Amino acid sequence: MNQIQLDSELIERVISQERKAQFQLFELTKRMVYSLAFRMLNDEELAHDVLQETYVEVFQQIRNLKHPEALISWMKTIAARKSIKAGKRQFEFDQLDQHHDPVDNQFDSWFDGELLDQAIRALPPGARAVFMLTAVEGYSHKEAANLLGISDSTSKSQLNYAKKLLKTRIQTLLRA
Structure with a gap:
């Protein structure tokens, strides 16, 4: 997965609530946030809701971010929490035998x-x-x-x- 690099100037402009900078941050990171939400929820509509809610929280709370260099990790955490909240009813955990067989991680074929x-x-x-x-x-x-x-x-x-x-x-x- 491509690592998103944000320069400190952009982060400072977002913290200052500059609309153009917020839009630029959104454009640079929306695929990452949506992908996380969609993969957790397997529901496009819920993933779009999580995407929107994530950015609302990011832009409202960014001034409180103590370590601006951790912005991407912070955004992913917000998206994960929002995804969990949105999918809480669907996250059922199958009862499993505690003495399960270890997984053999070897594949004989190539896959994409x-x-x-x-x-x-x-x-x-x-x-x-x-x-x-x-x-x-x-x-x-x-x-x-x-x-x-x-x-x-x-x-x-x-x-x-x-x-x-x-x-x-x-x-x-x-x-x-």
């Missing part, structure tokens, strides 16, 4: 990002949320569990479950 994205969207909502937060966005299990209102062990088992389902789904899609 579109195939992986399709497989991620097919995950159950709870497993998808944990996978997106931990495997894609880099949150710890403790942080993901806190955001989702679940235990650390549930986060870990849901991630393992998601990986197992992804492997099966990708292998099925590759055979098709």
Whole structure:
């Protein structure tokens, strides 16, 4: 994934509430925010709502940001929290056996990002949320569990479950 680099001048202009700078920030980061929301929610309408709500909060609260260089991470956190709030009813966590088999992460075939994205969207909502937060966005299990209102062990088992389902789904899609 491309790392978005924002210069300090743009960030300062956004903090000063300059409309052109806000629009420029929006244009530079909207795909990142929407992508995170859509992948967590698997719903275009909800993802657009999260996108809008994220920028409203960013522009209202940016003056309180203590470390402007962390703007992108802060925005992703806001988007993740808004996504979780928007999808709270859909994030159900399947009961899993605590003594599950470890996931074999080896694939015999090549696959592309579109195939992986399709497989991620097919995950159950709870497993998808944990996978997106931990495997894609880099949150710890403790942080993901806190955001989702679940235990650390549930986060870990849901991630393992998601990986197992992804492997099966990708292998099925590759055979098709």
